[in-house]
Amino acid sequence: MPTFRDLLNSARARVSEVAPDEAADMLKSDGAVALDVREADEFEQGALKGAVHIPRGFLEIQVAGRIPEPKTPVVVYCAGGTRSVLAADTLAQLGYSNVVSVIGGFNRWKDEGLPWETPGVLSPEQRNRYQRHLLLPEVGVEGQIRLLRSKVLLLGAGGLGSPAALYLAAAGVGTLGVVDMDVVDASNLQRQILHNLERVGERKVDSAKKAITSLNPDVNVVAYDVRLGAGNVMDIFAGYDLIVDGTDNFPTRYLVNDASLKLDIPVVHGSIFRFEGQVSVYMPHQGPCYRCQVPEPPPADLAPSCAEAGVLGVLPGIIGSVQAVEAIKVLLGIGEPLVGRLLAYDALEGTFRTFRLNRDPECPACSVPKEQLVIAEYDQLCMPHPRQPPTS
Numbered sequence: 001m002p003t004f005r006d007l008l009n010s011a012r013a014r015v016s017e018v019a020p021d022e023a024a025d026m027l028k029s030d031g032a033v034a035l036d037v038r039e040a041d042e043f044e045q046g047a048l049k050g051a052v053h054i055p056r057g058f059l060e061i062q063v064a065g066r067i068p069e070p071k072t073p074v075v076v077y078c079a080g081g082t083r084s085v086l087a088a089d090t091l092a093q094l095g096y097s098n099v100v101s102v103i104g105g106f107n108r109w110k111d112e113g114l115p116w117e118t119p120g121v122l123s124p125e126q127r128n129r130y131q132r133h134l135l136l137p138e139v140g141v142e143g144q145i146r147l148l149r150s151k152v153l154l155l156g157a158g159g160l161g162s163p164a165a166l167y168l169a170a171a172g173v174g175t176l177g178v179v180d181m182d183v184v185d186a187s188n189l190q191r192q193i194l195h196n197l198e199r200v201g202e203r204k205v206d207s208a209k210k211a212i213t214s215l216n217p218d219v220n221v222v223a224y225d226v227r228l229g230a231g232n233v234m235d236i237f238a239g240y241d242l243i244v245d246g247t248d249n250f251p252t253r254y255l256v257n258d259a260s261l262k263l264d265i266p267v268v269h270g271s272i273f274r275f276e277g278q279v280s281v282y283m284p285h286q287g288p289c290y291r292c293q294v295p296e297p298p299p300a301d302l303a304p305s306c307a308e309a310g311v312l313g314v315l316p317g318i319i320g321s322v323q324a325v326e327a328i329k330v331l332l333g334i335g336e337p338l339v340g341r342l343l344a345y346d347a348l349e350g351t352f353r354t355f356r357l358n359r360d361p362e363c364p365a366c367s368v369p370k371e372q373l374v375i376a377e378y379d380q381l382c383m384p385h386p387r388q389p390p391t392s
Contacts, residue, residue: 008082011089016100020109023075023102032073035063037087038106040141042079044121048109053119053142056083059090065137070095077102077109120145126218130172138334144172148218150331153177153240155228155256157208159316160246160270160323162194167324168244169212169219173331176212177240179224180204191313228252230377233259242330243267244323250297251378254365257282257290262370266330270323275312275347277319280338280357281326284366287339288357291365297378315347 002010018026026032027048034051036043043053054062056078067074074096078084084101091099102109110116122130122141126148133139139147150173154161157180165176182204184195199207205223212221224236228247237243237259245256245267253269260267260282267282269290282289322343329335342355361367 008085011085014092015085015088017081017085017103018075018100019103020112020114023077023100023109024114026073026075026100029073032075033067035067035074035076035087036106037076037078037083042106044119046106046110046116047119048077048106049115049117053140056087059087060094062137062140063091063094063096066140067096071097073098075100075102078105080107081105120149126172129216129218133171139332143332143334146332147172147328148174150242151175151177151240152242152244152327152331153179153237154244154246155179155252156246156248157192157194157204158182158188158246159191159272159311160320161208161244162192163317163320164244164246164270164324164327165194165208165212166215167321168327169216171324171328172216172218173327174218175220175222177222177224177236178205178208179226179228179236180208181225181227191311191316193317228255230255230375234263234375237263237265240265242327244327245269246320246323248272250294253290253294254297254378255375258365258373258375260284261289261366262373262375264370268323268326268330270319272311272316272319274309275315277315277345277347279319279322279326279343279345280341281330283330283337283339285370288359289363289366292360292363293342293357295360295363312347315345318345318347 027034034048036047036051036053037056037059039055047053052066054066074091076084076088076099081102081104084105088099088101122144127134130144133144134141152168152173154165154176157165157178165178168176184199184202184204184207186200188195189197194211195207203225205225209221209223212219226232228236233255243256243260243265245253247253248271256267261284264284266284269280269282271278326337329337340357342357344353344355365373
């Protein structure tokens with residue numbers, strides 16, 4: 001019966017091994033990945049910057065989700081260079097064609113003065129709270145830490161902002177900004193689930209903060225009890241990784257579009273009307289923007305607000321939840337966000353349809369250099385109905 005030494009020598013005969021300095025050169029090439037196969041406690045004490053962490057015992061189960069392309073150059077390392085040889089051999093058997101193992105592992109890497117970092121660490125309480133995320137190869141510990149470090153700005157604490165805020169908070173997005181200058185009214189409670197009867201009359205941003213922090217104390221809530229306008233939009237947006245747009249008037253949507261283009265911040269757009277809802281993702285200069293989709297605002301009489309036309313109470317729950325999903329996909333860089341696509345939901349028909357959106361090469365917003373964009377109010381252009389509320 002072969003001993004462990006026999007198995008190791010057999011694997012070593014099939015695996016390419018490189019010194020740490022050679023591995024460092026490999027990792028400078030586009031698309032190359034460092035794969036750490038040590039245990040969690042070892043990884044938390046230090047690792048190569050940006051390394052994918054999969055403990056050796058979970059390699060076969062998780063690697064396809066974490067490194068989906070078999071042609072990806074993979075530099076495998078462990079503590080001393082033994083487990084990485086076995087892991088590299090396993091990867092070759094799984095079809096990975098460009099894999100090397102680091103001689104001497106992480107210990108020699110550090111001894112030779114090559115760069116490394118101390119990765120973010122989840123507390124035991126966070127590991128328990130987010131354990132279903134940690135089981136997903138597309139998220140894992142690294143992804144959860146990325147969420148905890150992310151900053152998302154919610155435009156509106158109303159129908160769309162409510163489910164988006166709650167699910168992003170539950171997911172562990174570390175900072176949630178909330179922009180809304182309205183107060184909680186009893187008529188909001190049919191759909192705006194951030195609020196309740198006890199908070200009628202309170203500022204919506206204060207009510208939202210109470211709901212979010214009671215759900216997840218990890219989340220830092222930043223309240224903006226202001227009207228979003230050309231004079232403050234750049235300052236408010238600055239520093240956020242992503243915008244979740246729950247507004248329901250064209251002047252604000254155009255303003256948000258221009259500011260996001262100027263600051264290179266993605267926007268997850270949602271809109272609702274009676275029994276229908278729509279979601280799209282606007283990735284600055286990588287796909288169409290909102291002005292490509294809606295070049296000119298319709299007359300106010302042809303675009304009544306939800307306050308005038310009504311909305312099914314559960315509809316914003318569906319659309320706002322889809323917005324939260326798209327936000328997480330963008331933050332983690334996973335899946336196929338709705339860039340260049342519009343997802344339309346009809347509650348009466350029970351159907352989802354996806355429409356392709358094309359970028360307008362002559363778009364007045366995204367076809368010009370961002371330095372030339374002028375942040376201005378659109379109220380006169382759009383002529384919104386005077387009774388139109390700021391959020392859905």
